[in-house]
Amino acid sequence: MKVNLIQKDRGMLNGDYGEAARLAMNIIVRMADVLDAPELMDITQSHIDGCGLMSDTGLEFAETMAKRGGKVIVPTTMNMIPLDLRNWKKLGVPEDFANRALRMAKAYEDMGCIPTWTCAPYQGYMVPRFGQQIAWGESNAINYANSVLGARTERYADFMDLCAALTGRVPKYGLHLKENRKGEVLIRLVNFAPDVFRDDTFFPALGHLTGKIAEHRIPVIDGLVGYVTSDQFKAFGAAAASSGAVGLYHIVGITPEAPTLEDAFQGTEPPEVVEVTPLDVMAARASLSTTKGEGLNLDAVVLGCPHFSYDEFRKVAQAIEKYPQGLSSGVRFIILTSQASYALLERSASLSVLASFGAEIIFDTCIFHSPIVASGASVIMTNSGKCAYYAPGEMDVNVVFGNIEDCVRSAVLGVIHTEETRW
Numbered sequence: 001m002k003v004n005l006i007q008k009d010r011g012m013l014n015g016d017y018g019e020a021a022r023l024a025m026n027i028i029v030r031m032a033d034v035l036d037a038p039e040l041m042d043i044t045q046s047h048i049d050g051c052g053l054m055s056d057t058g059l060e061f062a063e064t065m066a067k068r069g070g071k072v073i074v075p076t077t078m079n080m081i082p083l084d085l086r087n088w089k090k091l092g093v094p095e096d097f098a099n100r101a102l103r104m105a106k107a108y109e110d111m112g113c114i115p116t117w118t119c120a121p122y123q124g125y126m127v128p129r130f131g132q133q134i135a136w137g138e139s140n141a142i143n144y145a146n147s148v149l150g151a152r153t154e155r156y157a158d159f160m161d162l163c164a165a166l167t168g169r170v171p172k173y174g175l176h177l178k179e180n181r182k183g184e185v186l187i188r189l190v191n192f193a194p195d196v197f198r199d200d201t202f203f204p205a206l207g208h209l210t211g212k213i214a215e216h217r218i219p220v221i222d223g224l225v226g227y228v229t230s231d232q233f234k235a236f237g238a239a240a241a242s243s244g245a246v247g248l249y250h251i252v253g254i255t256p257e258a259p260t261l262e263d264a265f266q267g268t269e270p271p272e273v274v275e276v277t278p279l280d281v282m283a284a285r286a287s288l289s290t291t292k293g294e295g296l297n298l299d300a301v302v303l304g305c306p307h308f309s310y311d312e313f314r315k316v317a318q319a320i321e322k323y324p325q326g327l328s329s330g331v332r333f334i335i336l337t338s339q340a341s342y343a344l345l346e347r348s349a350s351l352s353v354l355a356s357f358g359a360e361i362i363f364d365t366c367i368f369h370s371p372i373v374a375s376g377a378s379v380i381m382t383n384s385g386k387c388a389y390y391a392p393g394e395m396d397v398n399v400v401f402g403n404i405e406d407c408v409r410s411a412v413l414g415v416i417h418t419e420e421t422r423w
Contacts, residue, residue: 003032003171004039012167020070024163028170031160037171045128046076046165047121049137050158051108052369054082054101061159062107065166070111072165075126077116079138080307081105082369084362085117086339091362093371101370113165117364118338120306122149123230125340130256133176135164139241140234140306140386146248148233150256152176155247175248179266181257183250185214186270189223191277196423197226200235201403204385205285206276207236211244212284213274220264222252231309238306239385278423288388288401291379293416298328299377299397301407302367304336305387310344312404313337317350319408320357327358328414334372336362368394381407381416 011017012025032040050058083101084091109115116125121136122144128134130150136142137156145151154174156164164170174180187210196202210219219240228251240246250258258264303316316335327333335354337345342361345351354361362372368390373380381400382388388401402410406418 003029003037005029006040009040009169018069020065020068021166023068024065024070024166025169027160027163028167032171032173035171035173037173039172040169041133041172041176042168043074043133043135043164043170045074045126045132045134046072046161047079047134047136047138047141048076048108048113048161048165049079049156050162051081051104052079052138052366053158054097054104054369058158059100059104059107062104062162065162066107066110070166072112073168074165076113076165077121077126078108078113079117079121079141080119080366080369081117081364083365084370085364087363091372097371111166116338116340118307118340119366120234120309120338123234123309123341124338135161135170137161139247140238142247143237143241143249144233146175146181147237147250147255148230155245181248182218182266182268183220183264184217184271186220186222186261186273187213188273188275189221190275192223192423194225196278197224199403199421199423200232200383201285201401201421202281202423203232203236204239204383204388204401205281205288207239208243208288208385208389209276209281209284210236210249211240211242211246214240214244214246214249216245218248218250219246220250220252220258220261220270222261224251224254228254229311231312234306235385239389242386242389282423285401288385289399290392291398291400293379293398293400294418296379296416298331298379298381298410298414298416300332300334300373300380301411302334302336302373302380302382302387302391303384303404303407304362305367305382305384308335308337308341310341313341313345313354314348314350315404316359316408317353319405320353323408323412325412326356327411331411331414332373333357333359333411334362334367335359336365336367339363367391379416381410383407
């Protein structure tokens with residue numbers, strides 16, 4: 001299929017806008033051909049995920065584009081990078097690894113990218129608007145932008161995200177188009193008391209179950225009521241994008257494209273209906289732990305996957321204040337965040353509470369892509385469905401999932417101790 005190109009597209013292909021733009025447009029056009037997209041479309045913003053993985057290919061691609069004069073032509077934020085840019089020496093990161101990560105950062109900054117270095121860009125700088133056409137990478141960011149904000153992005157893979165930023169163009173395809181954003185499976189919540197929806201472990205557990213049910217389809221959740229916070233959306237979407245390939249979801253009466261069930265399915269009948277009970281979500285929550293872990297020695301608590309917000313810091317500080325005895329020796333209490341969230345934390349009393357407790361605040365990076373946790377660690381605890389899903393394979397550890405209170409209590413005791421919640 002031949003892709004219809006406008007004059008500027010052809011100019012980029014001819015090298016009129018420089019060698020980097022020529023190479024990027026070649027990739028964009030080739031991808032449009034693979035996808036059978038009839039034409040390209042404009043985007044007004046990009047978020048780059050390709051900076052996150054420290055690989056020879058990733059570094060070479062970024063440096064090649066920068067050396068060839070690449071400059072982004074739409075505002076472009078950056079996902080996490082494999083390095084705490086402030087504290088990597090204190091963390092004992094090998095110098096060779098750090099230097100390569102610093103080269104990666106420099107290449108993207110040289111191309112005009114905004115050094116946000118966060119996997120939760122929707123809670124920081126330059127949040128997109130409803131209906132805005134964008135090109136975002138990072139799975140949890142993609143479904144938050146599509147679902148909660150109502151912006152329009154496909155699931156952009158590494159390198160395609162940079163090509164979009166360098167050209168301002170993407171294939172007219174997929175979730176950019178309204179007709180492709182209708183629900184494909186209805187998940188109906190039955191027999192839930194409203195109090196359940198105020199339990200923060202509910203959202204990662206439901207997200208984990210939703211990903212398993214939906215797989216690559218667009219799920220519609222019906223029966224969830226009340227106000228949902230940004231952090232709860234974040235926890236739900238990150239888990240759904242990990243256990244499944246959920247790039248967009250609708251929650252009836254809550255997310256912007258689903259004021260009604262009919263709107264969520266764009267006037268069509270749901271192709272499949274799955275009823276979910278409290279027992280189903282409890283089972284999903286239990287499956288996020290690889291061991292029950294009660295009384296098991298704890299090596300580390302890992303929070304901030306995706307990156308912590310200011311409000312999450314505040315909640316942790318409140319939990320810590322209940323335990324004046326402090327952090328158990330031998331247990332690390334790690335919180336990953338962006339420097340934007342930390343700037344707010346610095347203005348509050350919560351920072352001194354966290355510092356006195358011994359919390360380690362890690363910037364700009366990810367527990368899976370930077371050498372933060374020692375290789376000898378065997379048991380970690382987290383409140384993140386995404387972290388719980390990936391940690392066993394990525395870090396070769398046992399993981400216990402719990403809420404913030406569980407994590408703090410266990411870190412104080414030095415052993416796993418969770419309070420069982422029944423819905």
